[in-house]
Amino acid sequence: MSFLSGEHMTGGYGGGANILEDCTITVDRGEIAVVVGPNGAGKSTAMKAIFGMLDLREGCVRLDGEDITALSPQARVRKGxxxxxxxxxxxxxxxxxxxxxxxxxxxxxxxxxxxxxxxxxxxxxxxxxxxxxxxxxxxxxxxxxxxxxxxxxxxxxxxxxxxxxxxxxxxxxxxxxxx
Amino acid sequence: MEDVTNAAILILNFLFVPGLTYGCQLALGALGVTLVYGILRFSNFAHGETMSFGAMICILVMWWLQSLGVSIAPLPTVLLALPVGIAATVLACLLMDRWVYRFYRRQKSPPVTLLVASIGLMFLLHGGIRFAIGPDDRVVGDGARFIFNAREFRHATGLSEGLAFKTSQGITIVVTVLLVAALFWFLNRTRAGKSMRAFSDNEDLALLSGINPDRVVMITWVLTGILATIAGTLYGLDKSYKPFVFLQLLLPIFAAAIVGGLGNPLGAIAGGFVIAFSEVSITFAYRKFVAYLVPESWEPEGLLQLLSTDYKFAVSFVILVLVLLIRPTGIFRGKVI
Structure with a gap:
């Protein structure tokens, strides 16, 4: 079980088109993970999705096994x-x-x-x-x-x-x- | 030499002291506007009426106190009513936020929508106030009228020109200094104040730091309510209280906030004094002042007044337009509108 996992994240800003399509990121405790890609690939967007600054339409984000998909960014700060x-x-x-x-x-x-x-x-x-x-x-x-x-x-x-x-x-x- | 002293006293009496007092009142008003702009990011047109509302509550409580025979002479009774006025105005601000502004904030409406909503609230409040207290002119001050008056001054100094210092002017200046000092202490030294500055500086980063936006907004309205009530009451104490005046007062207050730099508290204070002194000095009749300084035969026939006092609001309007054209960020680099 990885420490952080964003599973099948799909979403975009407001009512707009999907920017992220079925994106999955998992990171283990103590691991350094790097996301690499060309401009406009959605690196920043994926990070925002994990932090709750993007409206996810599908998928979920888990931290240490806990589902935090519905939490606001400031609540995620409190989760560490x-x-x-x-x-x-x-x-x-x-x-x-x-x-x-x-x-x-x-x-x-x-x-x-x-x-x-x-x-x-x-x-x-x-x-x-x-x-x-x-x-x-x-x-x-x-x-x-x-x-x-x-x-x-x-x-x-x-x-x-x-x-x-x-x-x-x-x-x-x-x-x-x-x- | 005595003529020069007389001329200086004349300026002090009719230009500097009234300008300073008016500047204090505008500065307090502009501080409220600038705080709301910095945190909630819209121009609050209902601010003038919020001041009026606070002053009205203070007057109603003052009448009740007077009917009970309560007095703190030589200070005016209305000062005793301030805590009640502040509490009522803070409550009104919080309710307006809860019932109107919060809805648009959650919708992430553009600032202009909130601005128009605030204009609606301005008319609503204005109507309510006129309904409650009536449109008439009310005298607010009681107790001693002067700290020292012109006759006493002439007697003490032997000059022919008098200098008067009204109690209301003294109270305005002292209260403004105390209030501004307290506000800056709050913004720069306390955790809640710093979180307000952080939120105003960079909203997203403030959220990422775990600052609760609802709390910041609430504190902003509390501060706005306090500032508005005191500003409105001081203005009423110094001149008189008339609901209609606060619709007009909105222009110099906004001019002060914008000239100083919107969202910058220090700018609001500077802007208040810039507007007040411009207004007073441009509408001042300089005939007597010049008469003291030139030989008798040169004495001017006209009033030597640049602009009639009827046009005093044009002064803040012109300054506002000039600032927006030449330096839209204002003196202290506030936000560009």
Whole structure:
């Protein structure tokens, strides 16, 4: 039994045509899965379907054996899922520290330890903690975005093109840190 | 030298103090508009009437208190009625959201649909208010009228020009400073306030962070109700309360919010003062001011008034058009409409 499984997902936005047709994704615990495909193949859409941001007409999504198809995105966050969208993935008008705080919004316990872990992973963020995230470079923004998603201590982290618009050197570094 | 002092006092008395007071009232009104725009993403045309509703409840409670002989002189009795007015207005805002706006939000209607719905609510509220309290002009202030008046000032300083400071002006400025400080503390320091800013910044990402949209919307309406009631009551206290005025007041309030940058609270405050001071200084008659500064034979015959006060709303309209043409994001880079 895999940890995450999206089975026979079929759906599209609103009343429009099906964008996803009978798509099945399964990931085991501790596994790193990569979805590869050309532009417009539906990679992002499949991720959105798993996160509940697409109206599924058929199929279901299971997390750790539990059917979560009917849950809203914010309810899935509480189940331990984290998602970094491809674009608009930071709160541009808020500081780096506030971005991380918002990432941990659902937690009522002390978040300083997790924040220290994120800062240890991405030291540049600690330096720029008081700066609005909108003023950072592309690579630094991506680090904020990933850091924000890590703040909930998710069991499942989904990254949608984490290296889009980032230089190859920064990309290498980013992947080293992520993995 | 004394003439220069007199001229300065004249400006202070008839232009600066009234402009500052009016600016405070517009800023509070614009803050409500800008909060709703930032979170719910539509221009709330019912905001002027929400202010009117809050002020009306305060006046009704004030009359009841006065009939019981309750007084906090030298402060006006209406201040005692504020908590009741705020509670009633917050409740009205939440009910309007529940019965009207929530339906369109769930449908994911475009902002213009919500805007038109708010215009409907504006007329509904306006009719209801005129039905309840009547269309007449009401004097709200009681207690001491002045903190110091023109005669006392002349006596104390020996100048020929007087400076008066009304109780209502003092209350307006003090209350605005306290309220704005509290609002910014809430938005920047508390978890609920930060979640509002996050929601306004990037709605999808806020959902992905587990922020509950219904709660954010509810807090927004509570804040809007508080701001609207206080703004409406202060305006009524300073001038007088007349339901019709709030239909007209909507224009300078929107102008203030847009000039400052829609969705930006700091911009709403700046915009409020820009609009207020433009309006007051353009409709001000400068004859006496000039007469103090030039030799007697040069004294102007006309009023030296750029625009009659009848046209004061044209000022905010012109500023609004200029801002939309030249810098649509407003002074503080709000959202483009």
């Amino acid at each position: 899922m984290g998602f970094v969208p491809q674009t608009a993935n930071v709160f541009t008008s808020m500081t780096v520290e506030e971005n991380l705080e918002m990432g941990a919004f659902i937690r009522d316990d002390d978040i300083s330890e997790t924040m220290a872990q994120v800062f240890a992973l991405f030291p540049i963020l600690e330096e720029k903690r008081g700066q609005p995230a909108g003023e950072l470079s592309g690579g630094q923004r991506q680090q904020v975005a990933i850091g924000r998603a890590l703040m909930t201590r998710p069991q499942l982290l989904m990254l949608d093109e984490p290296t889009a618009g980032v230089s190859p050197i920064v990309m290498d570094e980013l992947f080293d840190r992520i993995i």
